[in-house]
Amino acid sequence: MSSIVKKLSMVAIGTMVGVSMASASSELEKVMKERGLTQQDLLAAAKTYTPSGGRDKYIVFSSGGQSGQIMVYGVPSMRILKYIGVFTPEPWQGWGYDDDTKKVLAQGKIRGKQITWGDTHHPAISETDGKYDGKWLVINDKANPRIAVIDLADFVTKQIVVNPVFKSDHGGAFFTPNSEYILEACQYGAPLDNNYHPMEEYKETYRGGVTVWKFDHKHGKILPEKSFTIEMPPYMQDLSDAGKEASYGWGFTNSFNSEMYTGGIEKGLPPFEAGCSRNDTDYLHVYNWKKLAKLAENPKNVKIINGHKVVPIDVAVKNNALxxxxxxxxxxxxxxSPDGKYIVVCGKLDTHATVYSWDKIKKAIDHKDFVGKDPYGIPIIDMKKAAHCQAELGLGPLHNQYGSKWKTDGEIYTSLYVDSQVVKWNYLTCKVEDRVNVNYNIGHLCGMEGKTEDPQGEYIIALNKLAIDRFNNIGPLHPQNHQLIDIRGKKMQLLYDMPIPLGEPHQAVAIRASKLHPHVRYKMGTNPFTGKIHKGKTLAGQEKIVRKGNHVYVYGTVVRSHINPEHVTVNLGDTVTFYLTNLERAEDETHGFTVDQYNVHASLEPGKTVALTFKADREGVFPYYCTEFCSALHLEMMGYLLVKDPSKKYVSAQKLKMAKMSPEQLKAEYDKIVATNAATDKVIQSVVKFLKENHYEKYPVVKQLVEDALDQYGKIPEQKKKADEYFKKGDLEKAILFENMIWQYMVKTADVGIRARDLLIRKVATPMSEAAKRGEVAFNEGGCGGCHVIGKVSSGPDLTGVLQRHENGEKWVAEFIKNPEHKYNDPYIQSMINYFNLRMPNQGMSDEEIKDIIEYFKWVDENANLF
Incomplete structure (x- = not known):
């Protein structure tokens, strides 16, 4: 008998699934027809779609080009998550508008000049054993040769270092396999000193090079005093890579303009582009950075230029290191390659990629098997003897990323700029396996950890220079285009076009999200730029204003929903420093701070302390406020800076004669607010009871919210004491003010407490069926939540237990949702309409949605004790 029931049940389930699938299929076909979508489009969409609250597998750090910043987005969703302020101001984060970020930006001054823009190019993630470790991110500024270090514990730039001998640096930044050093290659040949040298002396006095920056991996700091530059000919060094495994300790930097042509179009000479591309080949620089680092420790082996150590070409050559x-x-x-055995180089004016064998290069070095020397005495290895193979790829090959099958199948991907393609090939056999068109003129490629010893494969991102017709017309300046490509199958599939609103985003690196472990809050009073407690740390009750001569220090706090102090009066000409600490402990409760018209701004994440210093150089009254919409009372989170001229004598304006409330009216107002507070406190106590009964302390996120709520609630007794004191004195106006302050603390407590309760309900409730989940979505997206709040009466009745209120309740509720107007004359419904002064509208729910909503109501009833 039971087997028959089981079979019938399976048939019923199959029928329901079939109906559901049929309904979904019909809707899907309708959408496809309306939007002109293909099955391939749907597959691509499914591969990138990330549901609300979902997480990406990979995080991408992309250069922000001329913005001077870094852009962060997820893969496969391609959702932009953040812009990181690096070389240029970024207002949302207060980057460049508070004291500490100004200090970081000031590190980037060049010869005393403040540089207000940057051209970020090549980001790199720190490595351990040749694999990304998720600790530090560095990036270069091509236009103003600088390297910045970003701490991935909070995604904030902590250091900027200026290259003292280069004038530009396209080829940075590249970590060695254990992050001992960062390689930064010069771009355009120029004198290493800061003196004038005519173009006629190009070959004699202009130079290129690679700076080898010593990196303190533990603390995330570049150590200039332990760093050095390898002098190289003015061949226009470009990109670099550090050797791995077999080639560990060596570096590889390519170049163009081995002709050393300097242009002169204004003199009637051929343009630069013609003269610097005559030769059939250019030079790959091969150097032993490990040996050179040791040599640079001896003063005899270096020249000091602009206070920086430079290893001359002849010293490097003499010691068999270049x-x-x-x-x-x-x-x-x-x-x-991930094992360090091969080096792949593409020639953008050639159609080939050349695969060099490290074993062959090393053999030539060991046997001094050279075909000659360049004009500067550097030994040249025969190209044919160094090459493993050459691959004919197409027009304009540029950059490479390795795939997960690099070891067995030689899996590698190359961008073709002219052909606008990504080509997949085997670098061991030099055979092409697949190619896919991209849009348009691709530059770099970003693989998933594709330049490490552990490439993950799965996806490739094409960083295209042009978008042309891919997006809506938004004027002559078009976005650029990052395209996500699925490389998991035999054939590559283009999945997604992402317009980039920053130009020109040059290169990107991707890391598994599981390797990143950033903070969600700071330890209370932290200065993120020192990692220590900020000297301006201020806790509740410690707020104060201190004058030292003509410098006024404001020690303040910010917390939902007030800034303390709220009135600051200074003299015209005073220097003012605001020290502000965000007292919040709940995740994502960031506050901002600005003083109107004073061009200062700070972002205060939970626990952070910031300093803002400015000169009060204009008389008047200037509001300051929280710039993040942080709570229901956000607009009330403000104060006033009052700047008075001490040389003036101010005459008070005649006070307006305000109509005062009678004692009876004041008492009524007082009684009303006290009653409101008592009622609000009952709600709070019921929430607290629920949280305790369900052991909120077991759930860290819930616990954090509860602690935050209790912190707000703990401020009430002091306010109540003051309210009672003024009430006893008969000063009802002040008593009402303090009772109102109590109400504000209660609102903030209830706000956080209810969020904690709702989150805890999800933790302890019985699991939802798939149908109930769909029902909740239909309930919320169908607008039902506009009138009905589960667990309490709102604009409409509480729906907890609604299925038990009528005979054959499920059928009755389903009919009511389907055609509510048919029941308007039902006595029960008529009474509801009269009470709430609302009629249930027809929301156009489908039969499947109604069934799912009924399942959601069943789940609500199962967990009715929680609401």
Whole structure:
């Protein structure tokens, strides 16, 4: 008998699923027809869709180009998550508008000049054993040769270091496998000193090079005093890569303009582009950074230029630490294989990628098997003897990323700028396996950890220079286009176009999200730029205003929903420093702070202390306020800076004669607010009771919210004491003010407490069926929540237990949702309409949605004790 029931049940379930699938299929076909979508489009959408609250597998750090910043987005969703302020001001984060971020930006001054823009190019993530460790991120500024270090514990830039000998640096930044050093290659040849040298002396006095920055991996700091530069000829060094495993300790930097042509179009000479691309090959620089680092420790082996150590070409050559290998014409990328055995170089004015064998290069070095020397005495290794193979890829090959099957199948991907393609090929056999068109003129590629010893494969991102017709017309300046490509199958599939509103986003790196462990809040009073407690840390009750001569220090706090102090009066000409601490402990309760018209701004994440210093150089009254919409009382979170001229004598304006409330009216107002507070406190106590009964302390996120709520609630007794004191004195106006303050604390307590309760309900409630989940979505998206709040009466009745209120309740409720107007004359419904002064509208729910909503109501009833 039971088997028959089971079979019938399966048939019923199959029928319901079939109906559901049929309904969904019909809706899907309708959408496809309306939008002109194909099955392939739907597959691509499904591969990138990330439901609300979902997480991405990979995090991408993309250069922000001329914004001077870094952009962060997720893969596969391609959702932009953040812009990181690096070399230029970023207002949302207060980057460049508070004291500490100004200090970081000031590190980027060049020869005393403040640089207000940057051109970020090549980000790099710190490595341990050749694999990304998720600790630090560095990036270069091509226009103003600088390197910045970003702490991935909070995604904030902590250091900027200026290259003292280069004038530009396209080829940075590249970590060595254990983050001992960062390689930064010069771009355009120029004198290493800061003196004038005519163009006629180009070959004699202009130079290129690679700076080898010592990196303190533990503390995330570049150590300039332990760093050095390798002098190189003015061949226009470009991108670099550090050797791995077999080639560990060596570095590889390519170049263009081995012709050393300097242009002169204004003199009637051929343009630069013609003269610097005559030769069939350029040079790959091969250097032993490990040996050179040791040599640089001896003062005899270095020249000091602009206070910086430079290892001359002849010293590097004499110590067998610098060599050249011819490479394809005008190359761009140089990429070492995960095992360090091969180096792949593409020539953008060639159609080939050349795969070099490290074993062959090392053999030539060991046997001093050279075909000659360049004009500067650097030994040249024969290209044919160094090469493993060459691959014919197409027009304009630029950059490479390795796939997860690099070891067995030689899996590698290369961008083709002219052909606007990504080509998949085997670098061991030099055979092409697949290619996909992109839109348009691709530059770099971003693989998932594709330049490490542990490439993940799965996806490739094409960083296209042009978008042309891909997006809505938004004027002559178009967005650029990052395109996500699925490389998991035999054939590559283009999944997603993401317009980039920053130009020109040059290169990106991707890391598994599981490797990143950023903070969600700071330890109370932290200065993020020192990692220590900020000297301006201020806790509740410690707020004060201190004058020292003509410098006024304001020690303040911010918390939902007030800034303390609220009135600050200073003299015209005073220097003012606001020290502000965010007292919040709940995640994502960030506050902002600005003083109107004074061009200062700070972002205060939970626990953070900031300093803002400015000169009170204009008389008047200036509101200051929280710039983040942080609570229901956000607009009330403000204060006033009053700047008076001490040389003036101010005459008070005649006070307006305000009509005063009678004692009876004041008493009524007092009684009303006290009653409101008592009622609100009952709600709070019921929430607290629920939280305790269900052991909120077991759930960390809920516990944090409860602690935050209790912190607000703990401020009430002091306010109540003051309210009672003024009530006893008969000063009802002040008593009402303090009772109102109690109400504000209660609102904030209830706000956080109810959020904690709702979150806890989800933790302890019985699991939802898939149908109930769909029902909750239909309930919320169908507008039902506008009138009905589960667990309490709102604009409409509480629906907890609604299925028990009528005979054959499920059928009755389903009919009412389907055609509510048919029951308007039902006595029960008529009484509801009269009470709430509302009629249930027809929301156009489908039969499937109604069934799911009924399942949701069943789940609500099962957990009625929780609401």
């Amino acid at each position: 060599f050249l290998v011819p490479e394809p014409k005008s190359p761009h990328g140089v990429d070492v």
